[in-house]
Amino acid sequence: MRLLCFSLLLTTIFGCSKSNKSHSNLLDLVPKNTALIIKTSNLESLNNSINNSDFLQRISKTNTYKSLLEKLEPLSNIKPSNNILICFSEDENASLHYSVITKYTKNLFLTDSLPNYIEETLTYNNKSIIKSTINKNTIYSTIIDSTFFASSSKTIVADAHSNINTDLELEKIHKTSDSDKTLSMIIKPKTGFISSFWVEDALNLDTFSEYIAIDVELNQNDIYFNGITKANDSSESLINIFKHTTPQINQIQKITPSNSDGFMSFTFDDFEIFNTNLSKFNRKDSIVNNTSLFNDVIEVGVIYEGKNSALILNSTDIISTKDALLSELNITDTYREISIFNFSNPTLFARTFNPLVNFNNANLYCVLDDFFVFADNVEMLQNIIANYQNKTTLSYTSAFKDIKEKLSDASSLFQVTDASSLKSILNKNIKSTNNFKLNNYKTSAIQFIYDTNFAHVNGIIKKNKSKASINSISEELNIKLDTDILNTPQFVKNHITKQKEIVVQDINNNLYLISNKGKILWKKQLQGSVLGKIEQIDIYKNGRLQLAFATPHRVYVLDRNGKEVKPFSLKFNDEITQPLAVFDYDNRKKYRLLVTQSEHILMYDTKGKTVNGFTFKKANGNIISQPKHFRIGSKDYIALKTKNKLYILDRLGKTRVKPKQSHIYSKQPIFLFNNTFTTTTDTGDLISIDSKGNVSSRNLNLSENHFITTTSKTLVTQTENKLSIKNKTTELDFGDYSKSKLFYINNKIYISTTDLQSHKTYLFDSQSKLLPNFPVYGNSSIELDNIDKDKNLEFVTIGDSNAIILYQIN
Template identity: 45%
Template sequence: MKHLCYSLFIILLFSCNSKTSKNTVEDFIYSKADVVLTINNTDNFKSNTANNHFIEQLSKTKPYTDITNTLEVLSRFNFNQRLYISLFKNKEDSLDYSFTTKVNDSTFSLDSLELTKTAVKLKNINAQKITTKQHTLYVALQNNILVGSNNKQHLEYLFNHKEKTEGLKKIIATQDKDASFSVYTNNTVLQSPFYNPDLPFKSFSKYLTFDTEVNQNKLVLNGFTKSNDSSSLINVFKNTLPQDNQLAQITPSNSNGFLSITFDQFTTFKSNLNTIYPSDSVAIDQPLFNNIIEFGEIYTNSSNAVVLNSLDIIETNEALLSQKDLIETFRGVSIFKFTKPKLFNQLLKPFVTLDNASNYCIIDQFLIFASNTETLENIIVNYQNQTTLNDRDYYNDIKKGLSSQASVLQVINPFGLEQLVQNNSQSKQKFDFKNYKSSALQFIYDTDFAHFNAIINQSKTSISNNSITEMFNIKLDHDVLNQPQFVKNYRSKQMDIMVQDVSNTLYLISNDGKIIWKKQLHGPILGQIDQIDIYKNGRLQYVFATQNRVYVIDRNGNDVSPFPKKFDDNITQPLAVFDYDNKKKYRLFVIQDNNVLLYDAKAKPVPGFKFNKTEKTINTPPKHIRIGRKDYLVFKTNDKLHILNRRGKTRVKVKIDLNWSDQPVFEYNSNFITSTTDGKIATITEKGNVSVGSLNITDKHTLASTTKTLISQYNNKLNIKHHNLELDFGNYTPAKLFYVNNKIYVSTTDTQTQKVLLFDSNGVLQDHFPVYGTSAIDLDNIDTDNNLEFVTKGESNSVLVYKIN
């Protein structure tokens, strides 16, 4: 799996016991593993990690490629159950691994042209040896549990050894089964999650576990860490309460970041720290710290600064009466000489690295110490100009995903993130992190463990009014098959994206670019996907037809019984879904050549609907039109227009038979309107009278309409109401009409020049169009702001979402 190595490498950035019988998948997790990777859905894992920019940057490093190559053979398996991968170093200090999962019939559908399978007898187990050109893997089964390893002695160990795994199993049990994936790591792998090299993870805690959510521009990690060893730094927060982290208020936006440490009682914190890093007892009693609830270090390219946050700045200032040797006054702020420059490094190490705090100033409740006046002046300028991190949108954006109170909070800029990655990968590789304006991690101490949160986020480009910005660009596993469309998310009250690829896989993608699930279908979807509330409880399902099936799928990607309903004869038109009285009493119309079949939401034929087959093939999906209080069921063949009542009986007898096009029938000015094969517009009244007019369109045309707005298109001619537009010569998709926020929009895409066009109802091209796109669009407001978004196909295998600002 190409991107399995991501989660193993990400821990390099941040990276109990009773005998049990082995009857569960979790029993075969190697308890002494350095890393355990938990993947809940391998397809989604691969897709989401493949689309993430940060992971793409990590793929340049040697540790990443080493892990990728080691795990390459696992890509030949079809895992569809929760998968655990354990990694560890062998005696030769090389990487070994094992994995375990539930087995099914498709797991062993391996490519025989590229690998070989051989039965082998290991100690007390029958196994298979799987060999590729570069790798060898040993696998065995027990109780429908598949276990494998690249080391046959280790596989024997897993089956024959009764490990003490209860501690690790309890940790694994806390992982979120809805997460993209989860990671457990001990303290031997992760170098340090901190910008400060004096804070290695090995001395910080015993292990770390976290769940990971991945979308195109962001990684969110949530988990916890714990160590029963009193020498672990995480335990210096024992018997303390985290406070609000306020250092961002004083940290310049041109700094590399900051580290914030909080507590409710400094004496408790210092007493805990002193058991690990003893310091001068005289220094401990410094009255300077009596009211301090937060301290930290601001990182800059030249010299760092130490900050103390006081609850009572007047009393704290009094503790500095002997330190009032004025150096200068800068912008109204006094800068003094500090005669104990090594105090903080001695007293607060390893959290503070500055060993020459020879100058200080006071700003509001903050005392700032540095080795030179230039560093203090920069802090003063940014604070007064309101250009601190706390004033930046990108910091406030990530702050929404963090706790406001944390024992430890680290925030770093692109340079800090690059330094962190380079230090952990032991590489000088350059990375494109320029848009990662602010990345953060925090530890929140709670009784005998600490919660862990981290966000690595590409900041959004500054957006001006009246502009169009690309929200995300998601790559699918295969080329896009149909036009992407928006669907309602009943949980968030926003919208998601659905699209199918050429392998007939259906994707549900969130409006922030995360692939939620993928589902293999039996064929291409005909037309659009509709949504229904089959249980009448507000939870929407997706409903559509393929060539031989009608599907109803729930929000989680599961089939809703008794669907899918299978048909022997081909379905020849998109599924039509009606709810005549808006009472969620759904009717599903299935067209098979010249036959109309009607089903209810339980896939049962609707009694009372009587309609004989048409003489010729039906060339449009059935459509429900209500004029006044009357319902009409409308569809066409190439020589007859059928206007029926709910029971399938003729309601309107059309008095003239014409050569009808394959364009839909619409309600227009309280009449029916459609077109003929030669491009004429036909209006039909409720009494069946027909009038034919001309819009100067040809036989190769498309039609769309609301009750008051008619649009037609042929070649490069686009007619919107009475506005006739002549577009550049090209290959245009059928024009689509959208009614959003009480305004009409019309869109078409030139697939030859790959340009999306959007007009209003007066034929006026909207500002900043055309934009890049290769398919028709879907347009709507998909999130919580008032701006519209649209989705289109990008490259052959990608889906693009834009925001119109």
């Protein structure tokens, strides 16, 4: 349901005839007077992204949002499988209505199991309309040319049969949207649905442009958006004041103090053209007083500091601009050897640049290299001078550097805001008295880059982190799922970015793929719980990776988008009892998939066919651990075990090594340790078998409930509260510990375990030394790796029952 309030939330981000023709696409049914269109190709993923967006969840506490959420409640029962458009419009009484448009499919709108549901069929102009009432909320719906159309307004639904959208500009701008993003939005600024993007009160969105189309990417700690804006009426829309000018590189951040509230910058390559365009927009004569001051200016900026402002001119010819100020050389003060002059024309900038500049009291100025700085008080000029000389301006801050990576260097119009300015923009749109608590959103930005007859739009709202101290552990993400988590989250590789993502399953057997920014990329319903660890294979040998795993009655191979790769999934009547084993004998991507069913082993190729050459079919009892593949020298070994027998086979499933002794084995895995096949007995003895079948046994004083894990030369054992690494034993607090796990990363060994009783996760090095700042909060074993482009390691664990936590080791 939170998706359906996204229109309101994005508002707060930036500021909150009859025809017999068929309706060939969704856009044809967009109602007249629509102010906002939301488009998404994955409704469920979008819902999850909104639920996990820190910024949007802070805003969701407003009364306006809550009331809209209640109104939109009936739409939570719509389950589209295709693109969906959600349209918002106001009627003649200024009442807000929503409409939903998507291709009709079976099970799209299921109401059979809904409590308090009332349905009624209405007839209007010989057309049937379904009136659905759910918990006192009403929605009207109909089917038009295989398209499902629903709305909170009966009139809008009735009109939909006869109305066909004929807005060609809307169709053109709709085609620019990107289906790969979380969602796309089309905003009609002139409807007044959204009030402002700007700090400047004089800048109204309804005179800014005709259409704004943006693709939005929602992550847990940031929101990115990009798209275009366009207006055909060249003199009526503010964006067109940049027509026939070339955007310049924005420089105002280099002089904006880091303790300011932000700035706005606008650029042009020719002031005369820009001035002519702006004068046409303002319907006034383009001749202004002291025009020569701006002849060599390519950028104008306003720095905001509380109720005060400063006006900045960025000049390409310092001498010429100084010459234009020869009559303004009356020194009133000096600060840090910088002269501060009186300025006799304080209203010049507001008269010249209205509505971009509303600052009409610039009676002082100073010069700092290429910048001419005008203000109305000495203290603000002194603050700008001090920060500029100390190199503590906005351009040096980590927060600005972070957002700059997502923005263009040159733009026609550029605004950067701190948390307080961002709050003021939100309040302009939703009139809320709520304290949004946005202090961590230190730097947000929006920019417009004018092109031929349109402008590109880029923007970012980002939660900034304090610089972490060395060896500290920082919580990067806390991602909530729809319901409780079933198994330990793990990392998988994104073959496109070469970074890592998170895969996890909930108790309803939904499998999630989550980006390392916290965005839920997809959710897929599986037939059963995943057994063991998910493997990755390159089934087409083209560098694209798939997820391969088993559930109790299926073997799945999923592509990057969560879709099943044919001929998978494979269905099994008998239960699969061990995790899927994936072998790539020669690293040639000729994969073998081993399916264990009690005492039986089945081997498949990547076409889903049984490998006939594999002759091992049945063990002497139930196989109690996942089959493993090892290579010693040039020989391959397949190892598996039952309660009382360990099998070491060749590729064909024939016995390659026959152990000379038998034992009663534990369910611990088989490892290749010191070139021997190593596991444990049910009494905790370490059993090692060499390639000739010789067996050695060592008493490690392990209890019946123990864990082991190894690399080729490092042995880790865990029994009760004792963790031993290379024979060095650490006694932990008494508790209920998860299976110890070993990670070998960048030539270093790390060992982890989690006390599930006290919710503490421990991480040790190979010398059995606890890493600094551990333990940390966790409710499962962890997965450790470097998942992004920096050098820091990250690990993921379960937090609350329905949430996963991503930590970073700094």
